Amino acid sequence: MKVTFPHMGNMSIVIKALLKELNIEFIPPPPITKRTLSLGVQHAPESACLPLKINIGNFLEAAEKGADTVLMAGGIGPCRFGYYNQVQREILNDLGVNLNMIVLEPPDNHIGELLKRLRTLTGSNSWWRVVKAIRFAFAKCEALDDLERAASRIRCRELQRGDVDRVYAQGCQAIDQATTPKEIVQCRDEYLTKMRSLPLDHLKRPIRIGIVGEIYTLLEPSSNGFMEKNLGRLGAEVSRSIYLSEWVNEHLLKGLLPVKGHKLTRKRAQPYLNCMVGGHGQESIGATIEYAQQGYDGVIQVGPLTCMPEIVAQSIMPNVEKDFHIPVLTIYVDEQTGEAGLMTRLEAFVDMLERRKRIQVESGLQG
Amino acid sequence: MKITSVLTLSPTKVEAERPPIIGIPRALGYYEYLPLWRAFFEGLGCSVVLSAVTNKVILDQGVKASVDEACLPVKLYYGHVKALSGKADYVFVPRMISVQSKTYLCPKFLGIPDMLRGAAAFDSTYPQMLVANVNSRLSGGGWDKALTEAAEELGFSRLRIREAQKIAWKAQKDFEHRLIQGEYPPSALAIWEKSGRALEPGGVLPRSTKRRESIPSGGPHIAVMGHSYQLFDSFTSMNLLGRLKAKGVRVITPLAMDDEKCRQATRILPKRLFWSFGQKLLGSSLHLMNEPIDGLIYVAAFGCGPDSMIGEMVERHARRLGQVPYLLLTIDEHTGEAGVVTRIEAFLDLIMRQKEGHLLSAKA
Numbered sequence A: 001m002k003v004t005f006p007h008m009g010n011m012s013i014v015i016k017a018l019l020k021e022l023n024i025e026f027i028p029p030p031p032i033t034k035r036t037l038s039l040g041v042q043h044a045p046e047s048a049c050l051p052l053k054i055n056i057g058n059f060l061e062a063a064e065k066g067a068d069t070v071l072m073a074g075g076i077g078p079c080r081f082g083y084y085n086q087v088q089r090e091i092l093n094d095l096g097v098n099l100n101m102i103v104l105e106p107p108d109n110h111i112g113e114l115l116k117r118l119r120t121l122t123g124s125n126s127w128w129r130v131v132k133a134i135r136f137a138f139a140k141c142e143a144l145d146d147l148e149r150a151a152s153r154i155r156c157r158e159l160q161r162g163d164v165d166r167v168y169a170q171g172c173q174a175i176d177q178a179t180t181p182k183e184i185v186q187c188r189d190e191y192l193t194k195m196r197s198l199p200l201d202h203l204k205r206p207i208r209i210g211i212v213g214e215i216y217t218l219l220e221p222s223s224n225g226f227m228e229k230n231l232g233r234l235g236a237e238v239s240r241s242i243y244l245s246e247w248v249n250e251h252l253l254k255g256l257l258p259v260k261g262h263k264l265t266r267k268r269a270q271p272y273l274n275c276m277v278g279g280h281g282q283e284s285i286g287a288t289i290e291y292a293q294q295g296y297d298g299v300i301q302v303g304p305l306t307c308m309p310e311i312v313a314q315s316i317m318p319n320v321e322k323d324f325h326i327p328v329l330t331i332y333v334d335e336q337t338g339e340a341g342l343m344t345r346l347e348a349f350v351d352m353l354e355r356r357k358r359i360q361v362e363s364g365l366q367g
Numbered sequence B: 001m002k003i004t005s006v007l008t009l010s011p012t013k014v015e016a017e018r019p020p021i022i023g024i025p026r027a028l029g030y031y032e033y034l035p036l037w038r039a040f041f042e043g044l045g046c047s048v049v050l051s052a053v054t055n056k057v058i059l060d061q062g063v064k065a066s067v068d069e070a071c072l073p074v075k076l077y078y079g080h081v082k083a084l085s086g087k088a089d090y091v092f093v094p095r096m097i098s099v100q101s102k103t104y105l106c107p108k109f110l111g112i113p114d115m116l117r118g119a120a121a122f123d124s125t126y127p128q129m130l131v132a133n134v135n136s137r138l139s140g141g142g143w144d145k146a147l148t149e150a151a152e153e154l155g156f157s158r159l160r161i162r163e164a165q166k167i168a169w170k171a172q173k174d175f176e177h178r179l180i181q182g183e184y185p186p187s188a189l190a191i192w193e194k195s196g197r198a199l200e201p202g203g204v205l206p207r208s209t210k211r212r213e214s215i216p217s218g219g220p221h222i223a224v225m226g227h228s229y230q231l232f233d234s235f236t237s238m239n240l241l242g243r244l245k246a247k248g249v250r251v252i253t254p255l256a257m258d259d260e261k262c263r264q265a266t267r268i269l270p271k272r273l274f275w276s277f278g279q280k281l282l283g284s285s286l287h288l289m290n291e292p293i294d295g296l297i298y299v300a301a302f303g304c305g306p307d308s309m310i311g312e313m314v315e316r317h318a319r320r321l322g323q324v325p326y327l328l329l330t331i332d333e334h335t336g337e338a339g340v341v342t343r344i345e346a347f348l349d350l351i352m353r354q355k356e357g358h359l360l361s362a363k364a
């Protein structure tokens, strides 16, 4: 069995750690490139949402390298994601690509179904060992998130363009190599320090932008035109509503680990969106409110074109904008979205927020 | 910080002596649940008004009030709700989370009452909305609970509500029975669409006096798949059913399929589909493509999530079987009618040629 999986941000480092701990052979998909996307676009339904297409590209490229099994997350509605693997299975089938799919999702009838599915993966590993491997992988996940958070916060202050991203990439690599929990923490601390000791403009008072939206386009930089990096370079401090460890804990581990979840965020959304709508629709509304309350200057909502939960959230966003006085820019991406076109929109948004902030400061609304 | 703007819209009781007038938007759930809703509210003694058949004004209003990215059926829903302002005391806007255990409707159905409230916060001409959650995932959380909630908001007593529910279900079951019997859905619905009261309080159901639409025999038999609000709103389907009928085509839609057949047909798939109507669409399609039909048309809403997945499954299975011609029509408010007509005609030509081919080879 040679296991592969779809890319999503730093997920590959985390899954690699898990599989290595369990002595399972794996073949990570090659990094997402134009070719990945065009393979996906060629074989996936045109009207599918972008993550499904990129997934297909990942699977095909991994299969070329010899992978025979896919490990991926699933779901039971109400959004498309829960049915991804079924459609993907049919597509691969018609292409004559034989990939066995192991889908992590709540079982239909009985917890035994899930355990059985997991057993095909974990083989002879004891449950204790599985738990240990999950914890190890999760530690990597959290460390990566810490680095990513720091990078998005300070990128706007770098005096030498590219410094932060260089250190961030090195940090990710170091965490990828780490073999013990202790080493993970050491790597994290080391690279956080390295990042902070870069030549930075500490006096700058940048505008602050929160990014909310659909999980894949939040976590996978290549799908959102490297939005966080570009916003940083345009001079904005950036934060994101969801990081990988939070998604893994809430979605895959069902909140087993004591990590901050988004319950409160969803609750904040309720006066506006009083029902879960799948995906991260409620979180998008709730997190926008939180950013406004924390004094952020603006929010960007991002999602794949035709993303249903985000369309619901977008429909309600004007009410949040009005009540909390926070500008929100909604950006949908698909295979035709170019980084250049996105850049123009980001620039205009950053300009607007900076002007707005200046006016506020001058009129003494904000110190 | 003021966040009351969307919360202040919950209905207040109508003070007048007369029972309230309930508006029902002719969109989304309407095509499957009108009899239930109408009989229920009339059973309570309310009057019911329906929004007009989709027209340009309704479309424009809907397009204006909603975000560009929304699917056409959702845009139309905004328009239909708005069209009822000034005509009804409340517009019934059920939040259809789930109508069958372990299933969902699409995320937009889950969010639509909030989306409308959001729009209403910016536009004071929106009618008052009567929102109730339909959630069959919870035990006892289906239509009965939703209707009870709605009627209690209006101040009706439990007893009255129970009576009305009995009438409502009788109406709904009768309607569903007719559909399964193969009655043309628009005619089965028509008795519930007539203006005036469909039934007197506590009275019996009206029997259709109309004769069954006689089904033309001999013409090709085509399965037309798609969400009911997509197929039966002649606007969103570009009057597809009417056009097919005019050509003497016999049409079968998912509404005529019983759930058991659909379940059987989807047995071959490793995973159950969690959208209830999606399951019906997929099940009917898979079932029918193994029956002696001459073609299958799938009418999808542009940007529709479920259609993008189900349409793909149907197409792949149809292609693999290789005996049923398949046509996918994707429609939004920008779709040109001429193009659709051409494609339908080309498809019918293809079918006729195939049919003749079969006849010839059968003779040979």
Ligand code: SF4
Residues within 6 Å of the ligand: A049, A050, A051, A079, A080, A081, A082, A214, A278, A279, A280, A304, A306, A307, A308, A309, A310, B305
């Ligand atoms: S949340 Fe959006 S991107 Fe994800 S499956 Fe649903 S529609 Fe697609």
Ligand code: SF4
Residues within 6 Å of the ligand: A308, B071, B072, B073, B074, B106, B107, B108, B109, B227, B301, B303, B304, B305, B306, B307
């Ligand atoms: S099922 Fe499709 S057409 Fe219907 S509301 Fe949802 S997205 Fe729109």
